[in-house]
Amino acid sequence: MSVKIKPLLAGNWKMNGLRTSQAEFHKMKAGLTDTLADSANIMICPPATLIPALADIAAGSAILVGGQDCHGEKSGAHTGDISAEMLKDAGATAVIVGHSERRTDHGEGDGVVNAKAQAAWRAGLVAIVCVGETEAERKAGQAVSIVQGQLNNSVPDGATAENTVIAYEPVWAIGTGLTPTAQDVEEMHKAMRDNLASRFSDAGAAMRLLYGGSVKPANAAELMAVSNVNGALVGGASLKAEDFLGILDAYS
């Protein structure tokens, strides 16, 4: 079944951004024409410290604000952690879970990611679940099977096209300037679509599948044109309004 899916262009600021970065966000908001906003949903996931300020600036515009991670519990003795409910309270509408930098830096496995996705839903947030293979796994010809395993175990039962977005991010393409070929992206996204449609039927067929990893204005049109690519999760190029809006041009 082929379904018309409105793309999502999400920017992940990672551990970048001070209060002065609000100026860049103002520029994004100012540059977002109605045509661009009609062509895709737009989201910025800043550091948690900036969510309230950016949510205030975004109010009344088409830009959504998301978090970059959450704890699985609602509250409690978890020093330094932030719950999905806190993100929601701060103005977020979504949260990234299972980013490869969390999986690597904090040893998060699929079980933890699955619990975080459920926490996102509990708080009324969209879970953006990240998956992706390492360079060694791709070279060993295991990319598709690794990602299928991550999908099976990180995406909880009950996922719908409304509460879940999947982001395929090959680890070796993040921040490196390297990207897979359009053919490799197509193969992976088709495998993910088949997996999700088989498990969640219509919901899986309509779920947004983002590509992430060195997306820039120069390569966005080619990557976003690939079948079953329903948007992008952008790191470095989301920090500057000009670059981020340049990527959005790929949809107009």
Ligand SMILES: O=C[C@H](O)COP(=O)(O)O
């Ligand atoms: O979450 C975003 C990704 O990790 C991509 O980062 P990048 O666009 O800097 O390669």
